[in-house]
Structure formats: structure tokens, C-alpha cells
Amino acid sequence: MKRTLRDTRSGAALLLSLWALFLLSALVINWALDIDSRITLSGSASRSLEAEAAACSGAEIALDPEVEAGDSVLSGSLGKNQTFDAHITGEGGRLNLTWIVAGENPQRIEILRKFLEVKGIDLNERESMIDSLLDYVDPDDIVRLNGAEASDNYQPKNALLQQLDELKKVKNWEAFTARPDWDADLTLYSSGPVDLAWASRDVLLSLPGMNENIVDRFLELRRGPDGIDGTPDDPEFDSLDQVRVALGFSAEQFAQLSGLVDFKDKIVRVISVGKSGDAMRTVQMIVRKSGAPQMIRWKEL
Known part of the structure; x- marks a missing residue:
């Protein structure tokens, strides 16, 4: 026993x-795994800083x-x-909304109206979006025909936009600002007039006198053989008049763009x-x- x-x-x-x-x-083993995890995290943080x-x-x-x-x-x-x-x-290749709404110039506002049309917005919705934007930035409380001023659940800023994301707060802009890349052709920071050296197809189509044939022909020339703007094979335009010739406009036709377009905006x-x-x-x-x-x-x- x-x-x-x-x-x-x-x-x-x-x-x-x-x-x-x-x-x-x-x-x-747990300690070793913890040390290994810390080393991995430290390495990732270091690479993030390096990037x-x-x-x-x-x-x-x-x-x-x-x-x-x-x-x-x-x-x-x-x-x-x-x-x-x-x-x-x-x-400057983007539409400057501050420039468009300032002074409520009819020619500039028409560019925005045409731009929204190019983006597939129907007539009634376009008018509501534009009037609501003007009501949002103007200093008064007078409601435009298709616009919106202060109500129980809506308060316009009554001042110019400071950030593009503020458009999400403007009545009737909700669907547009929910689109992917909705702000790709918009800005608040350019000098104002549309820069023909950089304007996208949709922005060019929004300008007076433009159509798809003119715009596509111009873009093919402007982008060079590789079809990409801002690459070494792009042709050099030295003046706005050379751009006019590339567009195929006469001096009289180009005059309708006076004050609405520019060339090589200094803001990039x-x-x-x-x-x-x-x-x-x-x-x-x-x-x-x-x-x-x-x-x-x-x-x-």
C-alpha cells in the first residue's frame, strides 16, 4: 500500500x-505573440509615416x-x-460656385443650369436647385419661385459657401450631392472664369456655343496622342486666341464667351x-x- x-x-x-x-x-507564447504584434504595429506605423x-x-x-x-x-x-x-x-477647369452666384449674373447662372442638364438633372429639378442655392447664399429671406428660405426644419446660411460640402445642406441638392464624385467638377477656389486649358468635357459642354462635336475635337487635340491632360505630349497653347482657333470659333463666335472663360489660371x-x-x-x-x-x-x- x-x-x-x-x-x-x-x-x-x-x-x-x-x-x-x-x-x-x-x-x-502569449508574451511572444504580444511582442510580435507590437513590432508589427510599430513597423506599420513607421511605414505610414514614411508614406x-x-x-x-x-x-x-x-x-x-x-x-x-x-x-x-x-x-x-x-x-x-x-x-x-x-x-x-x-x-480653373472646375466650375467656381462662388463666382457663379456672386452678383447673380444671368450668363454665369446659365452655365450652372447647363452643367446640371449635362449631368442628367431634369428641368424642374434644375430650377429648384439653382433657386435654392441662391436663397441659401443671399442675405435676405425672400423666397424665389422655386427656392427655399428658413422654415421649422431648414435654415439657409445666408452667406457664401466656405466649403463644397455645404452644398449637402442646401435644399434640393441632396440627390446630386449623394452621387459618387459629385464635386469633381466643382470648386470654390479658382480665379473664377472657366480655364479652357483644364476644363472637363462636362464643364466645356456647359459653356455657350459648345456642342459635343466641338468639345470632343478640342479635347482630342488638347490631350495629345496619349489622350491624357497634363502630360508631356500635350500641345502648347500660348494664348487664349490659340485656344479659340483650336475650338474652330471665329472671333465673333468666341465673343459670346468673353468674361466667362480664361486660360492657364494660376491656381492649381x-x-x-x-x-x-x-x-x-x-x-x-x-x-x-x-x-x-x-x-x-x-x-x-
């Missing part, structure tokens, strides 16, 4: 020892007054795994993408590139 008891006690001790060893092993630094480097290069859209220096690397790719586009948009390994960061700037660059807006996307 004594021998059996000793064997039982020895077996129990062995089991306790094995259990203790198992617990210790589990703790060590952000690369994006900022591309943006800084784009700020140089001598650097233009399509220049090779806008893409490069900072190290083995760090790269940047910056693109410059003219902000820069989007710079930085990468480090699998981390990516993007920065967007709107800058006046005339003499010393002036930052208008900076945003991390």
Missing part, C-alpha cells in the same frame, strides 16, 4: 509539474514655380521602398501619393502658383 501511495503522489507531482510547465509555456513623408515630398516639389504638370520630377523615390507620385491640374490643385511598402498616404493642396506659392488649402485624403 505504501508503494502505491508513493507512486500516486509521484504521479500527481508530475502532473502538477507538467501543468505548471504548460501554463508557463502558454504565458511565454506620408513621401507624399509631402512630392507636394513640395510641385510647389516649385518652375515645375509644371507632367514634369518628370513629380514622380520619384526617397529610398528603397519609398516613392511619390504627384499630379498638377488647373483648379496638387495631389501627391506617397508609398512605403504596403502603406499609402495622399495629400491634396490648392495653391496659387504666381511668384511665391500661396497655400489656399491643404488636406490629407
Whole structure:
């Protein structure tokens, strides 16, 4: 009996020892996994910072007054795994809503009306959107025919827009601002008139005297053989009159665009993408590139 008891006690001790060893092993494994996780997180954070630094480097290069859209220096690397790719586009190629509504100039408002038509908005909805926008920014409480002023659940700002996202608050603009990329052709930051060097197809079609044949022919010429704006193969336009000729307009036909269009607006948009390994960061700037660059807006996307 004594021998059996000793064997039982020895077996129990062995089991306790094995259990203790198992617990210790589990703790060590858990600690190792925790350390590995922290190292992974630290590495990811480091790569994110490196990607952000690369994006900022591309943006800084784009700020140089001598650097233009399509220049090779806008893409490069900072190290083995760090790269940047910056693109410059003219902000004036977008419709400036502040310029359009200021003073309620009928010709400018007609551009917005035509733009909404090009975007597939029907007549009644277009009129409601435009009148509601004008009611939203004007200083009075007089309701336009198709507009909207203050009510129990709606309060216009009665001041000009400061950010494009404010359009989401304007009555009758809800469906439009819910579309993907609804703001791609809109701005508040350009000099005003539409920049023919950068205007998109939809913006060009919104201008007086334009039709699909004229616009498509002009874009084919402006974008060069690769079909992309802002690349080295694009033809050089030295003046607004050269653009007129490219459009196929006579001087008399082009006169209807007087005051509504411009050429090579000094305000540009820069989007710079930085990468480090699998981390990516993007920065967007709107800058006046005339003499010393002036930052208008900076945003991390």
C-alpha cells in the first residue's frame, strides 16, 4: 500500500509539474505573440509615416514655380521602398460656385443650369436647385419661385459657401450631392472664369456655343496622342486666341464667351501619393502658383 501511495503522489507531482510547465509555456507564447504584434504595429506605423513623408515630398516639389504638370520630377523615390507620385491640374477647369452666384449674373447662372442638364438633372429639378442655392447664399429671406428660405426644419446660411460640402445642406441638392464624385467638377477656389486649358468635357459642354462635336475635337487635340491632360505630349497653347482657333470659333463666335472663360489660371490643385511598402498616404493642396506659392488649402485624403 505504501508503494502505491508513493507512486500516486509521484504521479500527481508530475502532473502538477507538467501543468505548471504548460501554463508557463502558454504565458511565454502569449508574451511572444504580444511582442510580435507590437513590432508589427510599430513597423506599420513607421511605414505610414514614411508614406506620408513621401507624399509631402512630392507636394513640395510641385510647389516649385518652375515645375509644371507632367514634369518628370513629380514622380520619384526617397529610398528603397519609398516613392511619390504627384499630379498638377488647373483648379480653373472646375466650375467656381462662388463666382457663379456672386452678383447673380444671368450668363454665369446659365452655365450652372447647363452643367446640371449635362449631368442628367431634369428641368424642374434644375430650377429648384439653382433657386435654392441662391436663397441659401443671399442675405435676405425672400423666397424665389422655386427656392427655399428658413422654415421649422431648414435654415439657409445666408452667406457664401466656405466649403463644397455645404452644398449637402442646401435644399434640393441632396440627390446630386449623394452621387459618387459629385464635386469633381466643382470648386470654390479658382480665379473664377472657366480655364479652357483644364476644363472637363462636362464643364466645356456647359459653356455657350459648345456642342459635343466641338468639345470632343478640342479635347482630342488638347490631350495629345496619349489622350491624357497634363502630360508631356500635350500641345502648347500660348494664348487664349490659340485656344479659340483650336475650338474652330471665329472671333465673333468666341465673343459670346468673353468674361466667362480664361486660360492657364494660376491656381492649381496638387495631389501627391506617397508609398512605403504596403502603406499609402495622399495629400491634396490648392495653391496659387504666381511668384511665391500661396497655400489656399491643404488636406490629407
